[in-house]
Amino acid sequence: MCGIIGIIGKEEVTPRILDGLRRLEYRGYDSAGIATLFDGKSIDRRRAEGKLKNLEARLADAPLPGVIGIGHTRWATHGAPTEVNAHPHATPRVAAVHNGIIENFRELREELTAEGHVFETETDTETIVHLITSMLDKGMAPRDAAKAAIERLEGAFGLAIIFDGEDDLMIGARRGSPLVVGYGDGEMYLGSDAIALSDLSNRIVYLEEGDRVELTRESARIYDETGKEVIRPVTIASVSGGMIDKGNYRHFMLKEIYEQPTVVGQTIATMVDPLHGTTTLPEFPFDLAAIERVTIIACGTSFYAGMVAKYWLEQMARINVEVDIASEFRYREAVMPPGGLAIFISQSGETADTLAALRYAKSQGQHILTIVNVPQSSMERESDIVLQTHAGPEVGVASTKAFTCQLSVLACLSIAVAKARGKIDHAEEERLVNALTEVPARMAEVLNHDEAIEALADDMSKARDVIYLGRGPEYPIAMEGALKLKxxxxxxxxxYAAGEMKHGPIALIDELVPIIVIAPTGRLFEKTVSNMQEVIARKGRVIFITDEEGSQANGHDAEATIALPMLDEFVTPLLYAIPVQLLSYHVAVAKGTDVDQPRNLAKSVTVE
Structure with missing residues (x-):
C-alpha cells in the first residue's frame, strides 16, 4: 500500500526523494517521512502526519542534508496514522522504511524488550530497526546484520535500510511486496515501483520474491532467498513522470475517465483482428477447448469485472464459472479439480490477497491466467499466461480505466473460449468482435453526457443512502457504481440485482433515497423497468441510465434519464461503467472530498 524511494547519490537527496514521494501519492497514504545521513555519518529524519505539504513545511523549517537517504509514504496498518508512527523508523544505528506487515513482530518485540530495547511506536516496522540494531550490537557488520534480521521476519515486506557511518550502503529486500532497483550515473536508486524512479532512471531491475539487494553508488549485488548471489535482468522502463501528469483536468480520476476511449481501444486492438473478425490472443500453453471449469478470483473493482465475465463465459462458452473474492478464497480451502482454469485479475499485479490465492490455485493443479496492468509484476511472473491491459499508470485510487480495460480483455477471452469450445461459429465471433471494436467510439459519445451528469451531482451529494439496480451483466456494474460512490x-x-428489490431492499425506499437504475434495452429490459416502476410507486427518486430506445419508451417516468448510444448488449457493461464513474466523481467534487486519494484507501493493497 505504501511507497518507498531510496537514493545513494552524489548530491543532496532530500529534494529528489520528496519528488519521488509525490510520484507515489497515487498509492494512497496518511503520513510521510525522509531519513538521511546528514553529515555522512549520523542518521537524521523528518516526518509528518497527513499530506506531503506537511512534510515539506517541516523540511522548510528544518532542512535535511545528506547524499544518501530513504523516503516513505505510509498507509497505516499497525499503529494509527500519527507522526510518531510515520516512517522512516530509526535507532541511532539504523533507519528503515517498510511496506507490508511483519506477522511475528509481537514475538520479536518481546524478545528485544527483554534485551533492553525501548520502543517508541505502535508499529511492526520499528521492530525491524531494533532487530537489526540488536545484531549490530552483537558485533555483526551491517550487511550481515541486515541479512540475519531479514531471515527472522515473517510476513510481507518491501524494505529499504540505511546505517549510521555507512554513506555508501543501502539494503533492500522484498517478500510479498514489490521493490525495484534503478541504475544511475554514479548513483543507485531503490523504489516500490518504476514510477517512483521515473525521473531518476529508466534502467530498472525488478527484484524477485525473496530477493535482497546491497546497493552502493556503483553497484547492486542481489541475493535470492537461499542467499545465492544472482543476476536479474535490466529492463528499460516505459513509465515517466509525464505519464502521471493530470494535465488540464481537475483530478487524475477525471483524466483517467476521459482516457478510456483511448486505452480501451488500445487494449482491444492487441486482442482482435477487426479485419477478419477474430480474436488474436497469445498462444496458450494449455488447450482451451479441454477446460471444463473456470474460477475467477479478484478483489474490489476487479472482482466486479470478474462477475461480468461470469455472465459472458457461461452464456457464450457454456462453461462452469465460479467467481470468488480473493481474501476469502484461499481460506475456505476451495476444491479445485486439476486441469481447471484459474483467472486472476489485478491492476497492480501485486495485490496480496489475489497473489496468495494464485499460489493456492497453482498448488491445486490449475492453469493460471492473470490479467494485469503493470508489466513485470509478481502475479505476471508466477502465471502460465498473462493478458495485459493497456490502461497505463492509473493514479486515482478509485479504479476507472483499469476496470474497463479489464472488461475488454475478459470480453476477448470469453469469445476465444467460446470459439475454442465450439459454442460459437465464425459468424458469431465476427459479430461479437465487431461489437467490441465499436466500444471506444461509443465511449467517447458517452463522455458527452458529462455536463448532464454533473447537473445531478449537487442534489445527490446531500443523500445519506443511494441504491444502484441492474440485471444480468449490468448487476455487477450496479455494484461497481455503488463502490465508486462509497x-x-x-x-x-x-x-442490488433489480429482481431482488422486493426480497428486502425495497423497505429502504422513500423520497430521500436516489435510485440509479442501469437498464440498456435487451432481453432483461422490461423486467428491469418493472422493478423501476415498483421503486417509483414508493416515491423513490430514479436516475434512469439506459439507451436512446429505452429513454423514449420509459424515460419520462424517471426523475432524470441519461440516454447512452445504442450498442450490442454483449458490450454494454463497458459503456455503462462510464456514467456511474462520472456520477460518483461529480458527487465527490460537490461534497469537497479528496477525489484522487480518498481517506483510508490505498491504490495497491500489498498486505492481506
Whole structure:
C-alpha cells in the first residue's frame, strides 16, 4: 500500500526523494517521512502526519542534508496514522522504511524488550530497526546484520535500510511486496515501483520474491532467498513522470475517465483482428477447448469485472464459472479439480490477497491466467499466461480505466473460449468482435453526457443512502457504481440485482433515497423497468441510465434519464461503467472530498 524511494547519490537527496514521494501519492497514504545521513555519518529524519505539504513545511523549517537517504509514504496498518508512527523508523544505528506487515513482530518485540530495547511506536516496522540494531550490537557488520534480521521476519515486506557511518550502503529486500532497483550515473536508486524512479532512471531491475539487494553508488549485488548471489535482468522502463501528469483536468480520476476511449481501444486492438473478425490472443500453453471449469478470483473493482465475465463465459462458452473474492478464497480451502482454469485479475499485479490465492490455485493443479496492468509484476511472473491491459499508470485510487480495460480483455477471452469450445461459429465471433471494436467510439459519445451528469451531482451529494439496480451483466456494474460512490464521496451506497428489490431492499425506499437504475434495452429490459416502476410507486427518486430506445419508451417516468448510444448488449457493461464513474466523481467534487486519494484507501493493497 505504501511507497518507498531510496537514493545513494552524489548530491543532496532530500529534494529528489520528496519528488519521488509525490510520484507515489497515487498509492494512497496518511503520513510521510525522509531519513538521511546528514553529515555522512549520523542518521537524521523528518516526518509528518497527513499530506506531503506537511512534510515539506517541516523540511522548510528544518532542512535535511545528506547524499544518501530513504523516503516513505505510509498507509497505516499497525499503529494509527500519527507522526510518531510515520516512517522512516530509526535507532541511532539504523533507519528503515517498510511496506507490508511483519506477522511475528509481537514475538520479536518481546524478545528485544527483554534485551533492553525501548520502543517508541505502535508499529511492526520499528521492530525491524531494533532487530537489526540488536545484531549490530552483537558485533555483526551491517550487511550481515541486515541479512540475519531479514531471515527472522515473517510476513510481507518491501524494505529499504540505511546505517549510521555507512554513506555508501543501502539494503533492500522484498517478500510479498514489490521493490525495484534503478541504475544511475554514479548513483543507485531503490523504489516500490518504476514510477517512483521515473525521473531518476529508466534502467530498472525488478527484484524477485525473496530477493535482497546491497546497493552502493556503483553497484547492486542481489541475493535470492537461499542467499545465492544472482543476476536479474535490466529492463528499460516505459513509465515517466509525464505519464502521471493530470494535465488540464481537475483530478487524475477525471483524466483517467476521459482516457478510456483511448486505452480501451488500445487494449482491444492487441486482442482482435477487426479485419477478419477474430480474436488474436497469445498462444496458450494449455488447450482451451479441454477446460471444463473456470474460477475467477479478484478483489474490489476487479472482482466486479470478474462477475461480468461470469455472465459472458457461461452464456457464450457454456462453461462452469465460479467467481470468488480473493481474501476469502484461499481460506475456505476451495476444491479445485486439476486441469481447471484459474483467472486472476489485478491492476497492480501485486495485490496480496489475489497473489496468495494464485499460489493456492497453482498448488491445486490449475492453469493460471492473470490479467494485469503493470508489466513485470509478481502475479505476471508466477502465471502460465498473462493478458495485459493497456490502461497505463492509473493514479486515482478509485479504479476507472483499469476496470474497463479489464472488461475488454475478459470480453476477448470469453469469445476465444467460446470459439475454442465450439459454442460459437465464425459468424458469431465476427459479430461479437465487431461489437467490441465499436466500444471506444461509443465511449467517447458517452463522455458527452458529462455536463448532464454533473447537473445531478449537487442534489445527490446531500443523500445519506443511494441504491444502484441492474440485471444480468449490468448487476455487477450496479455494484461497481455503488463502490465508486462509497470510495470517493463517503456516501453509503449498495448495488442490488433489480429482481431482488422486493426480497428486502425495497423497505429502504422513500423520497430521500436516489435510485440509479442501469437498464440498456435487451432481453432483461422490461423486467428491469418493472422493478423501476415498483421503486417509483414508493416515491423513490430514479436516475434512469439506459439507451436512446429505452429513454423514449420509459424515460419520462424517471426523475432524470441519461440516454447512452445504442450498442450490442454483449458490450454494454463497458459503456455503462462510464456514467456511474462520472456520477460518483461529480458527487465527490460537490461534497469537497479528496477525489484522487480518498481517506483510508490505498491504490495497491500489498498486505492481506
Amino acid at each position: 470510495e470517493i464521496s463517503y456516501i453509503h451506497a449498495e448495488g
